[in-house]
Amino acid sequence: MNVRHALGIVVLLVSTPSMAVHVNLDVPPMFGDHAVLQRDMPMRLWGWATPGGKVIVTFDSHQARATAAANGRWQVTLPSHAAGGPYAWQVSDGKQTVTFQDVLVGDVYLASGQSNMEFELAKARDSAVEIAHATDGAIRELKVPNAWSVKPSARLPGSAWAPASPATAGTFSAVAYFFAREIRADQHVAVGIINSSWGGSRIEPWMDAATAQVNPSAVAARVAREDAAEAQLVDSTRRNLQRWPGVLDAGSDGDYARSDADEHDFVPIRVPDFWESQGYVDMDGVVWYRTHVALSPEDAAGGITLGLGMIDDSDTTYVNGVAVGQTVDAWNGVRAYRVPANVLHEGDNVVAVKVTDLGAGGGIHGESGQLFVANAKGTRRPLTGPWLFRPSRVALVPAQTKNQIPTLLYNAMIHPLLPVALRGVLWYQGEQNATDDLAFRYRNQFAALIKQWRNQLQQPALPFLFVQLANFKRGTDTQAGSPWAMLRESQASALTQPATAQAVTIDVGNPDNIHPNDKQTVGHRLALAARHVVYGQSLVFHGPAYVSVTFHGSLARLSFDDGGSALAIRGNTALGGFTLAGPDRDFHPATAHIEGHAIVVQAQGVTAPTAVRYGWSENPVDANLINAAGLPASPFRTDSW
Missing domain, CATH: 2.60.120.260 (Galactose-binding domain-like)
Structure with missing residues (x-):
């Protein structure tokens, strides 16, 4: 019997004193028809079968055997495989054989975060032209449906791989698609995107309970309370x-x-x-x-x-x-x-x-x-x-508050992926945590999430590439501070971890729309980062990065890692975006100029400066420091006030 995408559970009653349970062979969606599997790494495949059943997996002449555990799950590891395809692979238990077609081996990236990652190609700049030219079927996306669970789930919600075409690409993550298109052109291998994102989500729902430091029972009780209150409002x-x-x-x-x-x-x-x-x-x-x-x-x-x-x-x-x-x-x-x-x-x-x-x-x-x-x-x-x-x-339509509650999205949208082999992670999230009480805390949470995902994916050096928040008029800046700027600093703090990089986007946002439609530039900057961090290429992949400051009288001298490209100014105007403060911590607009690899800053009325800030606002439109490659400097501050 040849079964394609066998689903569900079949209970067979036999004329014996006991009842035998027979489970149709099944695998997660990321291994199904049109899948992209990770090249040059041990190939981990798993699925479900009758408990105790013997399973044989065949992929391109390689075979592996496994016995289904008491919960029906089986897992095999096949040898590393070079990029190529299309292939068909099979799993058989002696009674059934399930065959999956048009499978490519290339590079697989997990794209996660909130709405700017979920943002579809159909809404991006020049979408009609981009979709019409989306004819490379070796770029593929698996969109994980929005789902939540109070407990870690073994199975991914229903989904399927879609090769890019004018008929399908409009629903792809725009950022991930533009990233994949550049990696495909650079590496000449298939690129698969597992898009597990949910608009409006905070970072805590993408963590497991231990990392989020919550009690699962307390989370379940919160969900029950909120569901009951929501039902009353709907009535x-x-x-x-x-x-x-x-x-x-x-x-x-x-x-x-x-x-x-x-x-x-x-x-x-x-x-x-x-x-x-x-x-x-x-x-x-x-x-x-x-x-x-x-x-x-x-x-x-x-x-x-x-x-x-x-x-x-x-x-x-x-x-x-x-x-x-x-x-x-x-x-x-x-x-x-x-x-x-x-x-x-x-x-x-x-x-x-x-x-x-x-x-x-x-x-x-x-x-x-x-x-x-x-x-x-x-x-x-x-x-x-x-x-x-x-x-x-x-x-x-009941309000989707589940994307605000710790662990719920991880349980349903990340845990079922484990331990799929990946080339890297793309992360675009933070807007929902950019508040007075959350923005500083984010740096520890983000570092913990990276460590958690790497450990659970069994790839301790898994590249993690992320997008720093774009410019936007959120309306939360005050004299005391900027939650949006603080969140950017928290994101950038992850660069202390190995195999990480950020795409700075303070120059390509839309001050009036939290969802800017220029996703081409974002995908391009992520691809530059990947070409260096993931593929080891020597190229300019980041803008000027602050290194240190010294103070001399009324002047502050900032040194930078220019990314291998000389410091420059966007728009050929005066250098802007800098403020300077003395011991009174009162920041004043500053003038600045470039001296080689350094920038000298001074401000009227600040005779003994002790701190410099750059781009320290939610919408730093005057922050125009770039390098000669056109990549913007990340906002920063020299103080820790």
């Missing part, structure tokens, strides 16, 4: 939606753009604010907002600007039934639409906003000052609520 939302029969899990987008649309079943809602805080917890989908704006003849004749704050996630905005603006998938993007005079009239004008929420928070939010009507002269009137509100087509 409350369901009751609130009963006034609009048919909108839940059905309905239509509705037609409430017209100025004369029926408003009898609209209800007041506070604007700006998320609807979750106003009785509609866990509601996603299409919702309409309406408000009325009175205009004088002069204001109507001159046209207006309509400020709508931020809208989570997408909107189409109408005035008097005419579409005047649209923004797609930009939950934290500030809307300001110009409305021409031919749409307006004296007296009552109707603003209708169709909001589409894809998950988490929903509605018109932001600062009160971002909601306004401005006439041609720039005179503003507030446009804050209450507005009118009506759901049109919605679903109740």
